[in-house]
Amino acid sequence: MKGLFLKEFEVRGKRFLVPLLATPFKVRPSSMPVLDNNSSVLFLRHDRIGDMIISTGIFSMLKKKFPDIRIGVIASSRNAMIIEGSPDVDALYVYDKRPMAMAALVRSIRKARYSFVVNLVLYSSLTGGLLAALSAGSWAFRMRMTMGDDLDFFYHRNCRKTIWGNATRTMLEETAAMAGELGVTYTTEEVRPVLRIPQDLLEQARAWRVGLGPGPVIGVNLASGVPEREAPAVLWKGIIELFSAQHPSARFILLTPPHGNVFEQLKILGIPACAQENPPHQGIMGAAALIATMDAVVSADTAIPHICSALNIPVLVLYHCVENSVLWAPFGVRHIKVVSPAPGHNAQDPGRIAGPLASLLVHAT
Template identity: 25%
Template sequence: MIRKINRIFQNYMREKRLKIGKWLWDKKKNKEQIKEGSFIENNSIKSILFLRYDGKIGDMVINTLMFREIKKRYPDIKIGVVAREGNAQIIKNNPNVDKIYIYKKNRKEILELSKEIAVEKYDLLIDFSEMLRVNQMMLINRCCARFNMGLNRENWELFDISYNFPIGSFHITKLYEKVLNTLGIKNANLEYDLYFNKNDKIKVDKLLEDLKNKEIFVLNPFAASKHREINRENIKKIIESILEKENRIIFIIGEKSKKNEVLEIVKLYPKKVCYPELDNIIETAYLISKSDCVITPDTSIVHIAAAFKKKLIAIYRVDNSDENNVNKELWAPNYKDATQVFSLDLEVKKGEEPDINKFDIEEIKKVL
């Protein structure tokens, strides 16, 4: 009961804070008239700042298609990206990104960041948030870009250009394609890019040097929500299904906080299952790039596998809610060597999270 009351109170206060924040920051000095036609050319856009301060790794992977397609058409445009420490790893080697700014939640550091960005005088700022928090409103306001572009921002003074979701069901790349079309870039290639430097490869290459004749499987049982994590029983079922064929080895990946949990499983399958102690997501991405097959319920790993068109088994939830039924298409792998397996939790109560573990192992076995 106390938790429920606290949740209601927090939701009420959040709404109040957002209204006050909008009142404070939803304003823009020196608004320019937008010239019709090809937006980038006709409005002399020489620099673009992308805001990816949500920290989402999968979204950053998808965003790489925009960096490449803009640079392909306009190689002299400067591209900056605001990112968290974690998802900045995805683009640290990307030749289409000229500058990365690290976003931290601390208000003082956001103010310092906005000063640094304002000095750069970006022509266009593109934000991808569905809901803007107060600190994000402040950052956009103080970055002082000539034009601000955002999702569903028709009634905002702070934004000059608003874009909307495509009509009907769609894959997330179609939203990014729509933004590119708004900028005047048509017929975009919607594939993703990931790049590695020599240091990113060292640890994985060492792990794989004695496994040249093995089929490499990457199993990621974990996700951002515990309701999307594969339980121990199903992890074992997947491992045993993979190992029904000889000459296969499995790397179970997960954050270091999951290490002990993984090692408990690893010791059940000596020399067949490993836990690679990787330092960051880009090392993990390199391991995925060298693998033969990936199995995961987590869409960030799905999108990394998609960047390399790896054979993939992606596990998604299906229930009676609109959200999960939309997600299976919106965040789908979207290429032919990927298979979606669905966990059907049709009896879940309204307001509760469906369980990822209600999938049929026989469906995974068929793919394997």
């Protein structure tokens, strides 16, 4: 039942509620105030793990340029752990769709009286608009990045983004551009993703790596997030076998999501002797700690390449379409893109991946 009320509100009531909400919540477009050291900013980032990771560099950059700025972030239960304990975030709020929890969240945020509310969630959302408006009160400047919809009235500034169908920049660049809208000048290197992995997790991962013995260690991310990005088990098996035949000292670590069906299929096909499942770890940050000890990673188009970006681990990424290879390219790290020749990855040739992966490993070592 969790979230059912707001889900129905979003899907079924939007057509009728938008005209009613436009009057009490409408704000007029206005000139953009400039961010400074006395500002406070609330970012709405209650979506996916990868989206939060690419936003971490923005939080870090703002803190370096404005040491006294106050930054709050509304996160989802899935991506909150990315910024838990981060010195760049002064307040972390976890989004909860239940009406009573939502009301408590808004009350807590309003007490903080942020001067800016910035919605980084690209996809159209009526509840997101309400959350921004209610959190901002009558004093905060509201802005968002959007592909365009009928919810502009919630914000003083709507920054149009042409994403799907005409991507020319990465999502990191598109997201960081919001700081530019606030009058902040920065370089792309300054907004590179930042991951602060707990020291105990790093020590455990380093001890595990020592136990693997000599030879390069390559992470293989079997997770996909969404079905169209998922590579079949037979492709992963072919990649590992082809690569290990040429590089027998290499060890492959299969990064497996909970209840991952690709891993189960791979077990049926027979896991190559040079590969093993990752050891038990503590969520996404535990996986990041393991990745930090690896020589390279090969992954479907998920949050993992952005973790590699933050940790400076070379990565080869399998993309199911050209559009995603532009939009979700990792930043600031050596990486190779392999785009599927047909929708999905069923037509993918293991040789198109094993060869470039060897090149990536050579440069990594």
